[in-house]
Amino acid sequence: MAGKCEVCGKGPGFGHNVSHSNKKTNRMFRANIQRTTIHENGQPRRVNICTRCLRTLTKPARVA
DSSP states (O other): OOSSOTTTOOOOEEEEEEOTTOOEEEEEEOOOEEEEEEEETTEEEEEEEEHHHHHHHTSOOOOO
16 A cells, blocks of 8 residues: 555654653654545546545535
């Protein structure tokens, strides 16, 4: 599975695991990328998309 969102471009972040003794080792924060089908202009399209973008796209329109 691809490690980058096709909508927002979110990819892996980097940082450190910090132990009790304050020893720092490298780690990755991976984006939650899902392969799903979205509809653009009535056409289905398979995309690798992060769950934040997926949630935003499926959110119902707010009525004022």
